[in-house]
Amino acid sequence: MLARAAGVARLAGRALAALVLPRVCAVCGEFAGEDGSGAVCDHCWTRIAWLPAPACSRCGHPLRPGVDCTWCAALPPYVRAVRSCCWAEEGPSLAIVHALKYAGWRSVADGMGHRMARLDWPWDVVAERTALVPVPLAPVRKRERGFNQAELIARVLADRWKIPLWPGCLERVRATETQTRLTPGERQTNVRGAFRAAARAPDLRGAHLVIVDDVITTAATLNACAAALCDAGARIVSYVTFARAPALGDRR
Ligand SMILES: [Zn+2]
Numbered sequence: 001m002l003a004r005a006a007g008v009a010r011l012a013g014r015a016l017a018a019l020v021l022p023r024v025c026a027v028c029g030e031f032a033g034e035d036g037s038g039a040v041c042d043h044c045w046t047r048i049a050w051l052p053a054p055a056c057s058r059c060g061h062p063l064r065p066g067v068d069c070t071w072c073a074a075l076p077p078y079v080r081a082v083r084s085c086c087w088a089e090e091g092p093s094l095a096i097v098h099a100l101k102y103a104g105w106r107s108v109a110d111g112m113g114h115r116m117a118r119l120d121w122p123w124d125v126v127a128e129r130t131a132l133v134p135v136p137l138a139p140v141r142k143r144e145r146g147f148n149q150a151e152l153i154a155r156v157l158a159d160r161w162k163i164p165l166w167p168g169c170l171e172r173v174r175a176t177e178t179q180t181r182l183t184p185g186e187r188q189t190n191v192r193g194a195f196r197a198a199a200r201a202p203d204l205r206g207a208h209l210v211i212v213d214d215v216i217t218t219a220a221t222l223n224a225c226a227a228a229l230c231d232a233g234a235r236i237v238s239y240v241t242f243a244r245a246p247a248l249g250d251r252r
């Protein structure tokens, strides 16, 4: 009797969800399939510009044949590796990022996280990564948005990689101007000293932390987070993002 009641309740819940949450793709608005497996349709996932091989083994940036990696120079020495899934460019990849960040389409984070979980890392990163740390939002922005998109993605990664998620580990010391319209130099200045390890952060000594964000552009924000974590005792950090801004001359 109880099992039957639970079954009916489950069906009613599904029907209600189908009414209020039409299964349309967050990117193209077309029907996204009956199985409810994602907020983005298969066709839109196939249209994404994934990062091409070969890529630098450290920073993960695609390499041009015969040319040494120049992107690694943007990283401080305590950054072990960086990985991203796709280029951040007009089209489905940025539409996915914006659907999550600005349209509050939270379930998009699942598809992003599942693809990020399959990224290829140097063996030592896999062996020693201690925990995931999402880039924190300023409290006022988190209140407006109701969630931190980096934390939603990091939750999926923590589940797939079976490592802890430390969302309260870092905090913003001050709100920063949005980085979108700033030059690389201005981005560095804008976020310098903007983060610190929270007083109630876990013991970071000796840790290899993986910092999570939706997009990496100049690495200024992630580098500022890394500096704060290493100041608080972390030994080494890696970065993982869904998308990566192309640099001048990149193969597309
Ligand atoms: Zn679509």
Ligand SMILES: [Zn+2]
Binding pocket: 056, 057, 058, 059, 060, 061, 069, 070, 071, 072
């Ligand atoms: Zn590199």
